[in-house]
Amino acid sequence: MTHFQTPELDTAIREGFRNRDRDNMQPTIDYFRELLAHNPGNPFVLYEVGGSYDTAGEEERARRYYEQAMDAGLEGDTLRRCLLQYGSTLRNLGLFDESLTALRRARAEFPESDSVRLFLALSLHAASRSDAAVAELLELAADRIRSEDVTRYEPALRGNAAYLADLDRQSGGGA
Numbered sequence: 001m002t003h004f005q006t007p008e009l010d011t012a013i014r015e016g017f018r019n020r021d022r023d024n025m026q027p028t029i030d031y032f033r034e035l036l037a038h039n040p041g042n043p044f045v046l047y048e049v050g051g052s053y054d055t056a057g058e059e060e061r062a063r064r065y066y067e068q069a070m071d072a073g074l075e076g077d078t079l080r081r082c083l084l085q086y087g088s089t090l091r092n093l094g095l096f097d098e099s100l101t102a103l104r105r106a107r108a109e110f111p112e113s114d115s116v117r118l119f120l121a122l123s124l125h126a127a128s129r130s131d132a133a134v135a136e137l138l139e140l141a142a143d144r145i146r147s148e149d150v151t152r153y154e155p156a157l158r159g160n161a162a163y164l165a166d167l168d169r170q171s172g173g174g175a
Helices: 007-018 026-038 043-055 058-070 076-092 095-107 113-124 129-143 155-170
Strands: none
Touching: 007 026, 007 043, 007 155, 026 043, 043 076, 058 076, 076 095, 076 113, 076 129, 113 129, 129 155
16 A cells, blocks of 8 residues: 555545446545545545546546546556556547557556456557457457367467557558
């Protein structure tokens, strides 16, 4: 636990989620904004305010809070979730390059996160980079689906993923 996180703050954050209604996020937004007023600049609370706005469909506001949370020193698994949600928010705002940058950072810092890889594939697809998106999904399947039916074809899956990634690079898509 960092100096930004305390057991009391963790309890307060859990309380905010316990009362959350995804169909009416304003009370949750108000709750986390009040918590932020009592914990100014706290990266974990900034992230929760951003997440509340994000769930409410207010991506531009969410984006600003996510950026503030990361600038304030967000770390650990909460940073992973923030980068994923930030990347997704940027994708929803049509900022595909920025989305890919955030999600690539998340993938580099949290290489075992399947959810990051899935959202990276979504952003690649949204950026009209379907070869790269499918390559990412094939690699994820080869890495994580451990059934006899899939592992038998693992070399073919990885070969096709490499082929598609190469096609993406050749078309100017980058890494």
